[in-house]
Amino acid sequence: MSELLVKDRExxxxxxxxxxxxxxxxxxxxxxxxDEIKSKLLGLVxxxxxxxxxxxxxxVYSPRQGDGIIGVITDLQPNMWIVDINSPxxxxxxxxxxxxxxxxxxxxxxxxxxxxxDIIYAKILSVTKxxxxxxxxxxxxxxxxxxxxxxxxxxSKVPRLIGKMGSMIELIKTKTNCQIVVGQNGVVxxxxxxxxxASKAIKLIESEAxxxxxxxxxxxxxxxxxxx
Amino acid sequence: xSKVGAPKKLIINNKRLDGRKLDEMREIKIDVGNLKRAQGxxxxxxxxxxxxxxxxxxxxxxxxxxxxxxxTVLRCKYSLLPFSTKERARPGHSRRSTELSKVITEAFSSVxxxxxxxxxxxxxxxxxxQADASxxxxxxxxxxxxxxxxxxxxxxxISSCAVGKIDGKLVLDVFGLEDNYGEVDCxxxxxGKTDKFVLLQMDGIVTKEEFFKILEIGRQGCYxxxxxxxxxxxxxxxxxxxxxxxxx
Amino acid sequence: MLLRNKSYVKxxxEDQIRVDGRKLDEMREIKIEKGVISxxEGSAKVTIGNTVVLAGIKIxxxxxxxxxxxxxxxxxxxxxxxxxxxxxxxxxxxxxxxELARIIDRGIRESHCIELDKLVIKEGEQVYMxxxxxxxxxxxxxxxxxxxxxxxxxxxxxxLPKVEDGRIILDEKIENVPVVxxxxxxxxxxxxxTLMLDTTADEWDSLDARLTITTNNNGYICxxxxxxxxxxxxxxxxxxxxxxxxxxxxxxxxx
Numbered sequence: 001m002s003e004l005l006v007k008d009r010e011x012x013x014x015x016x017x018x019x020x021x022x023x024x025x026x027x028x029x030x031x032x033x034x035d036e037i038k039s040k041l042l043g044l045v046x047x048x049x050x051x052x053x054x055x056x057x058x059x060v061y062s063p064r065q066g067d068g069i070i071g072v073i074t075d076l077q078p079n080m081w082i083v084d085i086n087s088p089x090x091x092x093x094x095x096x097x098x099x100x101x102x103x104x105x106x107x108x109x110x111x112x113x114x115x116x117x118d119i120i121y122a123k124i125l126s127v128t129k130x131x132x133x134x135x136x137x138x139x140x141x142x143x144x145x146x147x148x149x150x151x152x153x154x155x156s157k158v159p160r161l162i163g164k165m166g167s168m169i170e171l172i173k174t175k176t177n178c179q180i181v182v183g184q185n186g187v188v189x190x191x192x193x194x195x196x197x198a199s200k201a202i203k204l205i206e207s208e209a210x211x212x213x214x215x216x217x218x219x220x221x222x223x224x225x226x227x228x
Numbered sequence: 229x230s231k232v233g234a235p236k237k238l239i240i241n242n243k244r245l246d247g248r249k250l251d252e253m254r255e256i257k258i259d260v261g262n263l264k265r266a267q268g269x270x271x272x273x274x275x276x277x278x279x280x281x282x283x284x285x286x287x288x289x290x291x292x293x294x295x296x297x298x299x300t301v302l303r304c305k306y307s308l309l310p311f312s313t314k315e316r317a318r319p320g321h322s323r324r325s326t327e328l329s330k331v332i333t334e335a336f337s338s339v340x341x342x343x344x345x346x347x348x349x350x351x352x353x354x355x356x357x358q359a360d361a362s363x364x365x366x367x368x369x370x371x372x373x374x375x376x377x378x379x380x381x382x383x384x385x386i387s388s389c390a391v392g393k394i395d396g397k398l399v400l401d402v403f404g405l406e407d408n409y410g411e412v413d414c415x416x417x418x419x420g421k422t423d424k425f426v427l428l429q430m431d432g433i434v435t436k437e438e439f440f441k442i443l444e445i446g447r448q449g450c451y452x453x454x455x456x457x458x459x460x461x462x463x464x465x466x467x468x469x470x471x472x473x474x475x476x
Numbered sequence: 477m478l479l480r481n482k483s484y485v486k487x488x489x490e491d492q493i494r495v496d497g498r499k500l501d502e503m504r505e506i507k508i509e510k511g512v513i514s515x516x517e518g519s520a521k522v523t524i525g526n527t528v529v530l531a532g533i534k535i536x537x538x539x540x541x542x543x544x545x546x547x548x549x550x551x552x553x554x555x556x557x558x559x560x561x562x563x564x565x566x567x568x569x570x571x572x573x574x575e576l577a578r579i580i581d582r583g584i585r586e587s588h589c590i591e592l593d594k595l596v597i598k599e600g601e602q603v604y605m606x607x608x609x610x611x612x613x614x615x616x617x618x619x620x621x622x623x624x625x626x627x628x629x630x631x632x633x634x635x636l637p638k639v640e641d642g643r644i645i646l647d648e649k650i651e652n653v654p655v656v657x658x659x660x661x662x663x664x665x666x667x668x669x670t671l672m673l674d675t676t677a678d679e680w681d682s683l684d685a686r687l688t689i690t691t692n693n694n695g696y697i698c699x700x701x702x703x704x705x706x707x708x709x710x711x712x713x714x715x716x717x718x719x720x721x722x723x724x725x726x727x728x729x730x731x
Binding site for chain 3: 326327334414424428431432435436
């Protein structure tokens with residue numbers, strides 16, 4: 001006899017029993033113990049057909065294939081770059097994935113493409129079981145991010161920062177007249193007129209992501225500071 | 229063998245020297261997420277015993293030669309702050325804090341998921357702000373909350389408390405005076421509301437039957453603490469509306 | 477990197493079989509020799525199978541602790557020497573050595589095995605200080621139980637030196653250290669849900685959890701320490717207690 005014990009979007013903590021019986025399947029953030037499915041995390045329940053998973057409210061970034069992320073080049077090696085992607089593991093950008101053009105290392109030094117300290121918006125190409133992460137810069141959305149500033153927030157708050165159909169991030173972009181790129185890994189790049197105001201707004205969203213009335217609060221912050 | 233300053237009796241008219249009944253726990257106070265820079269944090273207090281915990285990870289493990297290529301290394305560090313005890317405690321390692329760090333790390337190893345992220349580390353720091361007995365228990369309770377607050381995957385929370393024997397009677401949650409002048413002190417920790425003991429340390433002389441009574445009293449105490457821990461986590465995040473985490 | 481035989485130890489344990497064919501509660505041959513170190517005031521060497529542990533006692537004099545002016549002082553230290561196993565490194569005692577020392581210390585202290593009040597030379601000013609140092613010479617498992625036996629055997633062997641005009645004369649012994657109990661630690665190890673006693677080094681490395689229970693002459697429990705990354709259920713604890721009381725009695729006969 002299977003029974004679902006939680007609703008969609010319900011707040012749960014590690015050890016909470018989400019369902020009994022064998023009809024339901026444990027997704028991300030859940031595990032099965034005998035005939036019970038329990039939560040591994042502090043977060044919100046996400047129900048999709050027979051899958052129960054948890055949207056975490058905190059935690060480090062866990063790299064996934066296809067994610068768009070912002071990273072910083074930390075090292076140059078003979079045929080690749082090492083990139084800090086704000087996760088427990090560094091990522092690798094191989095020459096073959098660095099550009100749509102042919103790279104001739106005899107003519108040009110690798111550092112002329114990406115140098116230590118450069119910030120890039122890249123896509124995660126693959127994540128192996130032993131956590132070797134490779135990136136690609138050949139996707140049409142990827143690019144080097146020049147000047148501006150970067151900040152980081154808890155990765156699980158990224159959806160809130162982006163908002164429904166991108167509404168929240170658009171609000172900040174327009175009110176501060178800035179270009180803003182948000183990486184799934186919680187790293188945000190800002191460049192424009194009111195960079196400090198934008199980062200203030202982003203910090204506000206991070207700390208109050210779970211509270212109602214956030215959009216109004218953010219709007220007030222952005223408008224109240226017009227005379228900054 | 230008398231100890232200087234020992235009170236004549238620790239139980240008077242079936243009440244303990246701090247007014248509690250034999251099976252009564254001290255007041256529990258919890259604050260989750262009180263440190264903003266830490267990935268996860270919490271304060272847990274039993275009466276005057278107060279513990280602060282912070283948790284980080286999984287993160288890259290340094291030094292590299294200590295990395296485990298098959299799993300995460302869990303490191304829990306317990307320390308008494310110098311102003312936490314009556315007599316100033318010398319800061320830095322002591323044999324006691326080394327042993328407690330070890331047994332606390334072992335306790336959490338049963339519940340924290342360690343196999344998903346090889347070569348990484350999860351660090352938990354427990355600092356005792358005020359010591360009035362049961363410090364390792366308060367520390368474990370705070371650490372459980374800090375780990376959950378940090379978004380670190382766990383099978384369940386761990387709850388811990390201590391049982392003592394004073395004036396021949398078994399009591400729940402000893403405080404300083406009872407710990408110093410009592411006959412037995414037993415600290416334990418269980419996984420959630422099960423009978424799986426992940427920490428068990430006892431000093432003092434008891435019969436086999438008394439020992440099992442102690443485990444029973446302590447276990448029930450731990451279950452009460454579990455309920456409090458869950459309530460505190462829900463309270464911190466409890467303000468949920470429709471307007472929260474959205475999908476892309 | 478040391479090769480570990482964890483997987484086959486664990487697999488056999490699932491079927492309740494041990495690598496050396498012993499029964500789950502069968503202990504290896506135990507030898508206890510007292511008075512093996514002439515420079516110590518008391519000493520003993522314990523061998524359990526291939527495990528060899530030495531305990532040496534040095535006795536000095538000093539001020540008592542302020543809250544116990546009428547008691548002597550007991551200190552227990554332990555070292556896992558690099559001679560004992562390729563996995564032990566030289567240097568100050570690490571967490572394993574510290575834990576070992578503290579487990580043995582608690583067993584001796586909580587059982588009141590030494591009459592500390594008989595170690596007073598001048599109350600509040602001068603008392604005997606008993607230092608027990610445990611030194612593991614060869615690690616083939618069950619270090620805690622071996623160390624516990626060695627410590628007690630050394631205490632039984634130990635004699636108090638004469639104290640004259642506030643100075644200690646080590647070469648003149650006056651009487652035995654007042655020992656009135658023999659606390660014996662027995663460690664029950666859990667591997668793949670099977671409980672066993674007296675584990676070898678390979679079995680020790682494969683353990684899920686361990687429970688060391690120390691009992692006194694009367695069969696009362698005076699110290700308990702759970703170790704290892706796993707857990708013990710209530711039933712398993714009950715079984716461990718039964719093991720301890722039974723084998724504590726057996727081992728005590730050897731002292």
